[in-house]
Amino acid sequence: MANAAAKRIANQNDSTVRALRLGILIPSALHILFRLLFHRSSIPPSKRVIAIYTFTFLPCFFLSNYLIKIGTPRRDPTTGTLISYGEDLNQAGVTEWCFDVLYVTYICQVGSGLFGDWVWWLYLVIPLYALFKVWTFTVGPMFGFGAPKADVAAEADASAGQPATSKRQEKLKKRSEKGDPRVKAQTVRSR
Template sequence: MAKGSQKRIAGQNEKAVKNLRLGMIVPTILSIVLRLIFRRSSLPPSKGALAIYILTYLPALFLSRYLENIGTSRRDPTTGTLISSGEDLNQSGVTEWCFDILYVTWGCQIGSGAFGEWVWYLYLVIPLYAFLKLWTSFISPMVLGRSSAPPSEETTEKETLSKRQEKLRKRGERGDPRVRASRK
């Protein structure tokens, strides 16, 4: 029998997978409809616009299939009981980044249909963010080195004191009789 948390994760994953499947269809349809409404002169799209669309759709398709595979729950075919809830699609890290890439792709698809091909420049947010993460996590510490300045006394004292110890210290500074009685 599955535990409550596995059932909760399985339910959340089923909703997320359903939204992923809709998310791969709806932005394409919206892009075409918005192009028909606002930018009829851009029909049919240029070869460059189609190339950009295909080049960004393929990674989005790969990522959505990946998320569907890891998030799909497995059930016993005869009894319908939950065997595995799949990976939690609400976890942070790589899963979260996959969703971010999908959201940026879908936004650029819809935006290019409504406003023009310049919206695809917003797709550059993805490699810029990846470079920022690489820089702050790996490159900068290796190239520039760690900070060699010793921490000040004040910061080390605050780090070592718990909240309770900090309260007692402040009470003692004020002359609270409860603190004096406890120290005797």
């Protein structure tokens, strides 16, 4: 069963790695194509546009290579059997944030070719989101401006004077109120 899960993750990673390799080329090609079609007056581009494009392309390039490196499944060259499926590229956290940065970069690259250079202002979403995360999880709670939701729920249970019950315990309680014989048998066996 675990081997099936490893094969599934390896297949997902293979398709994601292929998409990442295309993601480095396609938005850049579309940017150049749309710039040629819709903004002929800005050819050759100004130094500012080249600097912005380079400034945003480099993180995109490095993040793509990082995700390709950690997500590429390793196979035995002679038999083709799976040695390692790589890191799961669908996991939450840093991997997800890397993909978010890539998507925003792709949108800005293609959008600036289509609509103009003002689209690069959308790239500010990335540092604003990072500041939001830092404030929400570290700075805000340190100064008492917000508590994580789990702490709020625990405080509500503690203030009510009732111990927290799990979903299973609530379900068993409802069954016992209905007179379910399975619950009565469990209460006899309990501590």
